[in-house]
Amino acid sequence: MYGQIKALDLDLDILFCDDNSPDGTGRIIDEIMASDHRVFVIHREGKLGIGTAHVRGIDWAYKEGYQQIITMDCDFSHSPSYIRKFMEFSGDGDVVVGSRYMEDGSLKGWNIYRKIMTHTGHYMTKGLLKMPYDATGAFRLYNLDKIPQGVFHLSRSQGYSFFFESLYLLMLNGVAIKEFPISLPARTYGHSKMDLKSVYGSFSYLMAIYGMTLFKRHEFIYADVSLKEQGRLNVLQMEEEWDAYWKKDRRSINIFYDAIARFYRLCIIKGALNHFIRKYFPPTSFLVHAGCGSGQVDVDISKEYKVCALDISTFALKIYKKYNPWAYDLRRADIFHLPFKDKEVDGVYNLGVMEHFTEKEIQQILAEFRRVLKPLGKAIIFWPPDF
Numbered sequence: 001m002y003g004q005i006k007a008l009d010l011d012l013d014i015l016f017c018d019d020n021s022p023d024g025t026g027r028i029i030d031e032i033m034a035s036d037h038r039v040f041v042i043h044r045e046g047k048l049g050i051g052t053a054h055v056r057g058i059d060w061a062y063k064e065g066y067q068q069i070i071t072m073d074c075d076f077s078h079s080p081s082y083i084r085k086f087m088e089f090s091g092d093g094d095v096v097v098g099s100r101y102m103e104d105g106s107l108k109g110w111n112i113y114r115k116i117m118t119h120t121g122h123y124m125t126k127g128l129l130k131m132p133y134d135a136t137g138a139f140r141l142y143n144l145d146k147i148p149q150g151v152f153h154l155s156r157s158q159g160y161s162f163f164f165e166s167l168y169l170l171m172l173n174g175v176a177i178k179e180f181p182i183s184l185p186a187r188t189y190g191h192s193k194m195d196l197k198s199v200y201g202s203f204s205y206l207m208a209i210y211g212m213t214l215f216k217r218h219e220f221i222y223a224d225v226s227l228k229e230q231g232r233l234n235v236l237q238m239e240e241e242w243d244a245y246w247k248k249d250r251r252s253i254n255i256f257y258d259a260i261a262r263f264y265r266l267c268i269i270k271g272a273l274n275h276f277i278r279k280y281f282p283p284t285s286f287l288v289h290a291g292c293g294s295g296q297v298d299v300d301i302s303k304e305y306k307v308c309a310l311d312i313s314t315f316a317l318k319i320y321k322k323y324n325p326w327a328y329d330l331r332r333a334d335i336f337h338l339p340f341k342d343k344e345v346d347g348v349y350n351l352g353v354m355e356h357f358t359e360k361e362i363q364q365i366l367a368e369f370r371r372v373l374k375p376l377g378k379a380i381i382f383w384p385p386d387f
Contacts, residue, residue, distance in 0.1 A: 002032055002039070004080040010087070013038045015060060016074070017053045020046050050138075051155065051162025058142065058152055067145040071138055077184050078139045085180060086141040093178025095170055096141040099134035102181035117199060124203075125164045128210045131171060133179055135164040147175055151222045161205040168209065172220045223321035262296070269351060269382065270297040277301050277349070280378050285346040286328075288372070290335045290365075291353035295320035295327075302327050308345075310338070335365050340372040348373060349380040 018026045029041045061069040070086050072078040089096045125135040151173050157165045212219055283304050292309035293316050306328040309320045317330050333339045348369045354362055369379045
């Protein structure tokens with residue numbers, strides 16, 4: 001593999017990822033490195049999963065400042081001769097995928113079992129996840145300078161599921177994907193590690209992703225929150241409590257409670273919020289959602305108004321950005337000290353947060369709202385009936 005890649009005479013470096021292979025691969029790579037400064041290796045202590053190997057290699061490329069990386073298998077099912085083709089297509093997409101399904105006869109020489117598994121995987125990812133691409137292959141080019149590194153870390157799969165999960169994440173996050181046809185011969189060396197256990201695991205994971213897409217699609221969106229001006233975060237205990245609340249794994253929440261809370265937010269609160277915001281504020285008004293939380297209720301008005309989402313929790317703001325990627329601004333601050341000038345904003349709204357405070361604290365919060373509101377500005381507060 002090293003010899004064939006070098007024979008292409010291209011300006012590129014080579015990184016091998018070796019999971020302590022028992023056939024001496026690691027030793028051979030070390031010998032090559034001794035005479036070629038453009039060869040690198042990641043030695044790992046054992047079989048940690050092909051998905052983690054790819055993430056490790058991609059992270060290494062980001063860290064070392066590379067703008068492009070091509071990932072491929074090392075058993076010659078991925079021919080090095082395609083590397084030049086990948087580079088030719090690199091300007092047509094942020095990700096370039098070598099597809100086995102664009103031309104007939106691309107899997108010539110494969111046994112019937114591998115063909116059935118491969119085509120089944122393709123039709124399932126295409127049908128369930130609406131991906132028209134070859135999503136289960138590892139032969140790809142990534143333009144790293146156009147893809148946020150954090151997108152890859154949204155992936156949870158350690159095995160073969162990484163390939164369709166990572167491409168799905170890239171697609172949902174707006175990364176441009178380009179395909180061109182390739183042919184894959186039978187393996188030249190070794191044997192496939194895709195046993196029935198791996199097949200079952202990939203199928204189960206595919207169904208889990210499909211379910212998450214239906215009910216928690218925002219979990220797949222990458223949100224890199226760059227916070228601007230901050231208020232005085234002097235309520236440290238509350239800051240830690242809300243960070244812990246939003247940081248915890250949302251999947252661990254009781255499914256029935258989660259469903260009820262989602263229904264309440266989307267079917268009751270969101271409609272009421274839309275009604276009153278549109279009633280009292282003209283479009284493009286500058287509004288502050290003080291204590292924004294996840295922001296599920298803002299998905300309509302954040303498109304129509306200049307909504308600044310404000311919360312004491314960074315993690316809440318990241319979730320907010322997933323639901324509202326078009327948000328005008330995000331600020332991390334407490335609602336006792338809003339990071340705005342006097343009479344700067346048209347409106348402030350608060351949805352079920354203020355009842356957590358004492359009467360004296362509520363008076364302080366309302367006074368702060370009044371300070372930042374314009375003379376004809378308004379505060380809209382959703383107050384639970386019990387309070």
